[in-house]
Amino acid sequence: MEKTIIIKPNHKTVSVLKKMVDLKEEHRKEVIIKLKKK
Amino acid sequence: MYQYILEEGRDPLFHFTTKYSLKYFVSFRKMNFDNDFFENLYSVDFGETNNQKFFNDPEIEVTITTIINDYLIMNPNLILHYVCDSTDSKEDFRKKLFDRWFVKTQKNEFSKVNFLYQIPQENVNYHLGFIFKSDYYEVQEVIEKVNLQLEEFTSLK
Numbered sequence: 783m784e785k786t787i788i789i790k791p792n793h794k795t796v797s798v799l800k801k802m803v804d805l806k807e808e809h810r811k812e813v814i815i816k817l818k819k820k
Numbered sequence: 821m822y823q824y825i826l827e828e829g830r831d832p833l834f835h836f837t838t839k840y841s842l843k844y845f846v847s848f849r850k851m852n853f854d855n856d857f858f859e860n861l862y863s864v865d866f867g868e869t870n871n872q873k874f875f876n877d878p879e880i881e882v883t884i885t886t887i888i889n890d891y892l893i894m895n896p897n898l899i900l901h902y903v904c905d906s907t908d909s910k911e912d913f914r915k916k917l918f919d920r921w922f923v924k925t926q927k928n929e930f931s932k933v934n935f936l937y938q939i940p941q942e943n944v945n946y947h948l949g950f951i952f953k954s955d956y957y958e959v960q961e962v963i964e965k966v967n968l969q970l971e972e973f974t975s976l977k
Contacts, residue, residue, distance in 0.1 A: 783959050786934040794974035799937055799946040802903045813847045814869045817835055
């Protein structure tokens with residue numbers, strides 16, 4: 783089953799989403815640094 | 821499909837090298853919320869280590885989707901999630917890869933919930949996707965728990 787929900791977020795939710803994207807990018811950088819050391 | 825290497829641990833990391841010498845990774849990161857429902861929530865991400873452009877190499881997609889698929893089957897209690905925004909030039913590739921993977925999977929084995937947050941004034945969309953085994957979690961429950969968790973996060977700010 784697949785479901786898509788479309789949301790018009792308020793500014794607080796946007797801040798949380800931005801933080802989630804930033805954390806993902808930080809983790810990605812850590813992974814890449816780890817792999818480049820190999 | 822390419823042969824891949826798994827580095828086990830709290831945050832499992834898979835990686836492989838293509839015939840064009842591009843190095844790809846698929847990472848799973850355990851999320852730490854004080855929330856029992858999301859005890860087995862993992863953020864999944866993938867990409868090329870030198871941010872190289874994606875060659876027209878279908879084996880990349882096959883390998884990435886096989887890794888994700890097999891990991892979910894071996895760990896049926898997991899909820900995988902991914903987040904991307906439309907300022908990321910590879911957003912389409914990632915989202916479409918998840919979409920194609922889901923279409924190819926056995927009917928009803930997995931469920932997928934997509935949250936699309938539209939911010940027209942900033943011309944940005946955020947995609948928040950959740951994938952999980954259908955016999956382990958109810959779609960509606962996941963939707964409710966995600967909304968509650970996000971509300972909790974916003975109240976902390």
